[in-house]
Amino acid sequence: MLLSLNEEFEVVLEEVDITTAPALYESYRYIIPVMIIDESIKLVARIDAPKLRRALAEGYGPKV
Incomplete structure (x- = not known):
């Protein structure tokens, strides 16, 4: 989905x-996958396509 x-x-x-x-495992084990921007x-x-598109738009903006 991300590649598309x-x-x-x-x-x-x-x-x-x-x-x-171990620290990452404790923090994220119940919520993977996780998308972190900045x-x-x-x-x-x-994570579905509309949520992913919205997060990318907010985090990165459109490709120039």
Whole structure:
């Protein structure tokens, strides 16, 4: 889903395995997947295309 929006938004995707860091695991284990933009949680669990598009627009703005 994220890749399909790549034409609209300039996105850098970083996948993190929370099982390798106990602090991350404790923080996020019940809400994955998590989308964080500029160190702020924007979306958690059950992410759909409209929510994702809205979060990207607010966090990144359109691709120039």
